[in-house]
Amino acid sequence: MVAIRAAGPPADVWEETRVSETDRAEEPDNSWREEYWKRNLRLMAILLVIWFTVSFVFGILLVEQLNQIVIAGFPLGFWFAQQGSIYTFVVLILVYAKRMDRLDVEYGVDERDQNGERP
Amino acid sequence: MSDIQLWTLVFIFLSFTVYIGIAWRSRVKETAGFYVAGQGIPTVANGAAVAADWMSAASFISMAGLIAFLGYDGAIYLMGWTGGYVLLALLLAPYLRKWGKFTVPEFVGDRYSELVRTIAAGAAILISFTYVVGQMRGGGIVFSRFLNLPVAGGVGVAAAIIFTYAVLGGMKGITWTQVAQYTVLITAYLIPAAAISQTFTDFPIPQITFGQVLDELNALSIEFGLNSYTQPFTERPQLDIFLVTLALMLGTAGLPHVIIRFYTTKSVRGARYSAFWALLFIALLYTTAPAVGAFAKFNILEGLGGTAVEELPEWVGNWEATGLVTIDPEAETIGSISNNPAAGADITVDNDILVLANPEIAGLPAPVVGLVAAGGMAAAMSTAAGLLLVISSSASHDFYFRRIKKGHATEREKLLVGRLAMAGAVVIAVAGGINPPAFVAQVVAFAFGLAASSFFPIIVLGIFWKRCNAKGAAAGMVSGLTFTAVYMIWSLYVSPGSTVFGISPEGIGAIGALVNFAVAISVSKATPAPPAQLMEFIEEMRYPATSRRITPPSDDKAPETELGGA
Numbered sequence: 001m002v003a004i005r006a007a008g009p010p011a012d013v014w015e016e017t018r019v020s021e022t023d024r025a026e027e028p029d030n031s032w033r034e035e036y037w038k039r040n041l042r043l044m045a046i047l048l049v050i051w052f053t054v055s056f057v058f059g060i061l062l063v064e065q066l067n068q069i070v071i072a073g074f075p076l077g078f079w080f081a082q083q084g085s086i087y088t089f090v091v092l093i094l095v096y097a098k099r100m101d102r103l104d105v106e107y108g109v110d111e112r113d114q115n116g117e118r119p
Numbered sequence: 120m121s122d123i124q125l126w127t128l129v130f131i132f133l134s135f136t137v138y139i140g141i142a143w144r145s146r147v148k149e150t151a152g153f154y155v156a157g158q159g160i161p162t163v164a165n166g167a168a169v170a171a172d173w174m175s176a177a178s179f180i181s182m183a184g185l186i187a188f189l190g191y192d193g194a195i196y197l198m199g200w201t202g203g204y205v206l207l208a209l210l211l212a213p214y215l216r217k218w219g220k221f222t223v224p225e226f227v228g229d230r231y232s233e234l235v236r237t238i239a240a241g242a243a244i245l246i247s248f249t250y251v252v253g254q255m256r257g258g259g260i261v262f263s264r265f266l267n268l269p270v271a272g273g274v275g276v277a278a279a280i281i282f283t284y285a286v287l288g289g290m291k292g293i294t295w296t297q298v299a300q301y302t303v304l305i306t307a308y309l310i311p312a313a314a315i316s317q318t319f320t321d322f323p324i325p326q327i328t329f330g331q332v333l334d335e336l337n338a339l340s341i342e343f344g345l346n347s348y349t350q351p352f353t354e355r356p357q358l359d360i361f362l363v364t365l366a367l368m369l370g371t372a373g374l375p376h377v378i379i380r381f382y383t384t385k386s387v388r389g390a391r392y393s394a395f396w397a398l399l400f401i402a403l404l405y406t407t408a409p410a411v412g413a414f415a416k417f418n419i420l421e422g423l424g425g426t427a428v429e430e431l432p433e434w435v436g437n438w439e440a441t442g443l444v445t446i447d448p449e450a451e452t453i454g455s456i457s458n459n460p461a462a463g464a465d466i467t468v469d470n471d472i473l474v475l476a477n478p479e480i481a482g483l484p485a486p487v488v489g490l491v492a493a494g495g496m497a498a499a500m501s502t503a504a505g506l507l508l509v510i511s512s513s514a515s516h517d518f519y520f521r522r523i524k525k526g527h528a529t530e531r532e533k534l535l536v537g538r539l540a541m542a543g544a545v546v547i548a549v550a551g552g553i554n555p556p557a558f559v560a561q562v563v564a565f566a567f568g569l570a571a572s573s574f575f576p577i578i579v580l581g582i583f584w585k586r587c588n589a590k591g592a593a594a595g596m597v598s599g600l601t602f603t604a605v606y607m608i609w610s611l612y613v614s615p616g617s618t619v620f621g622i623s624p625e626g627i628g629a630i631g632a633l634v635n636f637a638v639a640i641s642v643s644k645a646t647p648a649p650p651a652q653l654m655e656f657i658e659e660m661r662y663p664a665t666s667r668r669i670t671p672p673s674d675d676k677a678p679e680t681e682l683g684g685a
Contacts, residue, residue: 032667033658033661033662036661036662037661040661044209044210047205047209048205048209051202051205055198055202055364056361056364056365059194059198060194060351060357060360060361060364061357061361063191063351064351067349067351071330072327072330072331073329073330073331073332073333073334074330074333075333075349077351078191078194078333078349078351079330081191081194081197081198081351082186082191082193082194082197082409083326083406083409085197085198085201085202086197086198086201086402086405086406087402087406089201089202089204089205089398089402090395090398090399090402092205093204093205093208093209093391093394093395093398094395096208096209096391097208097388097391097392097394097395100213100388100391101388104388104663104664107662107667108664108667108668109662109663109664109667109668110388110663110664110668111386111387111388111663111664111665112664118386118388119385119386119388119389
């Protein structure tokens with residue numbers, strides 16, 4: 001907090017903002033919080049559905065049906081269980097991190113160090 | 120001394136010099152650095168450290184062999200031990216990093232109550248301990264196999280080395296050492312795998328090529344009295360495969376020595392990317408393992424099947440000396456192969472030797488065998504060190520500092536208690552490693568069930584459901600744990616072999632987690648909500664920055680405001 005403030009606006013601008021914020025303090029506008037959180041939850045839900053589908057659905061529940069399809073020697077269900085689900089997991093986390101980067105910036109809650117860079 | 124022993128000594132000596140050198144250079148003096156490396160570890164390095172911390176002797180030495188004999192059903196380990204990272208990255212890591220405390224008990228202590236903290240600290244120590252015993256044993260076996268020491272001596276050497284660098288360097292030392300260990304273990308795993316893939320298919324990427332041997336492998340397996348390799352549900356019923364996979368995932372996400380790693384990143388954003396790098400590094404090994412398993416099994420079946428006993432290849436004799444390969448004295452030619460001594464096959468091959476013996480089986484030169492031994496050591500050491508750190512931080516920070524001294528202790532005192540706790544843990548772990556309780560394998564499954572049914576639900580609820588209170592969390596944790604433990608004890612000891620709906624003791628943790636969720640939610644609803652101030656803390660945990668920018672970030676002069684604008 002202190003570090004961010006040091007890199008931020010000159011003291012007078014800061015105070016000005018501070019005052020205007022205090023004025024609104026009786027009815028703080030917190031609707032952005034709800035919006036940010038909802039969008040985070042929606043992203044999570046989509047990614048977790050994919051997580052469940054590649055591992056539990058393709059790799060376990062439908063494995064016998066998918067094994068009828070063979071690609072490069074791999075029965076497809078077997079491939080999902082021993083290879084495909086793991087690749088998907090890696091991609092899911094990367095997508096989550098990238099999307100959250102954007103979401104954080106959009107709502108102004110991304111972290112900045114003294115130099116204004118994202119740590 | 121044989122070539123293999125010489126090269127093993129060379130590689131283990133070189134790699135250990137590097138580890139200890141790193142620990143010495145990064146030795147620490149303050150508690151914060153000891154436990155969370157002062158939160159200054161770069162993201163990629165932290166990811167590699169998580170990977171080394173996570174991949175133990177079990178992943179490195181045992182997993183490919185297990186898969187070779189389980190076939191499709193080996194997927195429980197592959198999916199279970201990687202899928203948990205998705206949960207960790209999406210549901211836990213960023214928020215726990217924002218909360219900003221040292222340990223898992225610390226988080227639940229702040230979020231719920233001191234009682235919940237104490238239960239959690241006890242569970243963290245128990246879970247870490249069951250693991251560490253297995254690692255000491257693994258390290259000891261590698262030393263004794265390749266250096267001709269008795270197992271007890273091997274365990275002693277392994278323990279002394281781990282203790283030295285864990286005590287010296289604390290978390291920071293361990294983190295950098297683990298980065299080095301990851302490099303050693305992944306190189307040692309990938310080189311023989313690529314070489315074998317190249318020999319078989321003229322292409323060095325085993326993940327792509329092992330499909331080519333599956334058809335023949337299925338046929339060979341059936342010929343030698345085994346199940347078809349790609350056929351699902353031969354070892355466990357479908358429901359059990361589902362539940363074991365889920366339990367391993369939830370357990371992975373709830374394991375204290377993995378979670379603690381995400382406190383060492385520089386930022387919330389760093390915690391997310393750390394999870395990505397960690398899983399990427401883990402996936403390198405985890406996608407190679409099924410290929411190693413398939414190629415090794417193919418090699419064994421094709422190389423040994425139908426061969427006269429006196430004409431068996433040299434590696435069989437080498438490993439027969441360790442007692443991990445046995446040949447039926449009445450057999451003349453090999454007609455059946457198994458990993459189970461009770462099956463009475465002509466030749467019995469222990470799961471655990473496949474990765475270590477693979478270079479020999481494939482006829483790779485002695486330096487590669489030595490490198491693999493060093494990799495196995497790296498895997499065992501790195502995990503043991505991470506676990507010791509959790510034991511020491513839980514004991515010194517959560518029990519001694521918080522409970523006994525009620526927050527009044529100097530830095531020096533805390534560091535000393537942390538190191539003493541570590542020394543105590545090493546001594547007990549050595550004793551456990553030399554005389555392992557007969558049920559070590561089951562205790563490891565128990566550790567996962569424990570983590571899945573205790574930590575995972577209450578941490579997730581603590582972040583995503585503000586209404587969850589201390590009474591709910593304590594009740595949920597205790598009931599989830601009790602349910603899981605009772606079923607395990609019943610199925611393993613009271614009435615061995617009996618199950619409900621075919622659910623194995625390894626899979627029951629998934630149901631235990633559901634019990635925990637259900638009880639925590641009902642009890643929380645029936646009791647008063649947490650105080651408003653706490654609710655606000657939970658609210659703030661959800662946003663990465665400590666303060667919110669009102670104007671777009673491209674403008675460096677943007678005014679800032681406390682979160683929520685209030």
